[in-house]
Amino acid sequence: MKKIIFILLTAYTLVSFGQVDNPLRIGVVGLTHTHVHWLLGGNYDDVQIVGIVETNKDLAKRYTDQHNLSMDIVFDSMDEMIEKSNIEAVAAFGSIYEHLEVVEKFAPLGIHIMVEKPLAVSNEHALKMKSLAKKHNIHLLTNYETTWYATNYKAYEIVQNDSIGNLRKIVVHDGHQGPIEIGVNQEFLDWLLDPIQNGGGALTDFGCYGANLITWFMNGEKPISVTAFTQQIKPDLYPNVDDDATIILQYSKTQGIIQASWNWPFNRKDMELYGETGYVFSDNGSDMRIRLKNDENEKQIKIESRLKPFDNPFSYFGAIIRGKIKIEENDLSSLENNMIVVEILEAAKESAKTGKTIYLN
Known part of the structure; x- marks a missing residue:
């Protein structure tokens, strides 16, 4: 009986911390910020990269080869990724100026967004991004290395x-x-x-x-x-x-x-x-x-x-979206x-x- 209880508790703990759940289906917008290697090469069991938007195909080929990813998930536009991949969230790894465009595209679809630091290039951009995030009830996070x-x-x-x-x-x-x-x-x-x-x-x-x-x-x-x-x-x-x-x-x-x-x-x-x-x-x-x-x-x-999910941005992002942490x-x-x-x-x-x-x- 004690053994059965232990097994049930262990299974509950694994589910609670996202090791048994379906992984977060995440899309990557842009590959020009080299912090993207943190995601591409992370081998997270709770995160699955299902789409990448990058028009520079030479760059995309270099990075997908490096991280053993398929070019089949690389798309020319955000619209194409939305159409062809079932994403729950996106991580933006382009220029800071492009963060606003990412939020304008995905917030109305109810898709959660994480951008690489800083949030925006200006107060004007930041205010527009905040307004969209609040209106469409999405999470809009900013990632810094020092957060971890x-x-x-x-x-x-x-x-x-x-x-x-x-x-x-x-x-x-x-x-x-x-x-x-x-x-x-x-x-x-x-x-x-x-x-x-x-x-x-x-x-x-x-x-x-x-x-x-x-x-x-x-x-x-x-x-x-x-x-x-x-x-x-x-x-x-x-x-x-x-x-x-x-x-x-x-x-x-x-x-x-x-x-x-x-x-x-x-x-x-x-x-x-x-x-x-x-x-x-x-x-x-x-x-x-x-x-x-x-x-x-x-x-x-x-x-x-x-401890996970507080040791890396992507597990943390997924845990927030799944409602496991606030x-x-x-x-x-x-x-x-x-x-x-x-x-x-x-x-x-x-x-x-x-x-x-x-x-x-």
Whole structure:
């Protein structure tokens, strides 16, 4: 009898976490953002790629060969994919400018959407996207690599438990040596270095991470003001966009500093949290340094990866669509958080352009 009960409980647990359910039928719109390899090569048992929209057939052939996918699921248009594949959700991996078009196409059909960071190139685009998502009652999520860093959640827990006192300063560093320097493929560079298609340079590409995380730690509060400085340190490589940005967010009793760069000597995505009585540093997805009020020395700790579906964007997306988990208003992937992110980035671009501090309504 005990054995039967154990088997039934095990089966229930597997169903609860999506390991027995039919996988999420997802369509991919665009292959030019190289973060798409995260989905194409993920081998997720709870996600099935049933369609890909990509007009560049050379690019599509390279990626389908690389990931052992069939060119039979590659379509020339969103309409063709809708007609020929039974999709439940889409993930957008084209330019940031194209996110609006994806939402305009799929939201009225009740198809849920995840876009790669940031949500949109401008407040105008973001507001249209939000309106469509609300009208048609779909999930519209934004994916960031740092959303899946277990250290960030441990840091959030420490702050919420008041272990370092009230937050006084949050510093987020994101970037690398530069997209050309690290060997980004031409299809990605074609829009990444375009101020219209990308919405900016390093300020947009990496500034969004800090805006997303700081908004989360500030519980969805907008900053009072945004002040930003950008540079073109390598105008020969990046003539049309900034390659370095510093953004300062003013809150009533907290300051946020975002350092976004295509000029770091090494890749980095890290964060420093300073409270009244201690600090927390998230050095990467697994390594942290902490010093609390009564600690004589800094403690170094390693954090294990989060459990499925909280360890990757696609299982998480599917769990939300299936109703197994609920996305909260200020979650890192949420529409509400990412509307504020776009507002911060737009204010930062205006500040850098005019040399003035921009105050948010």
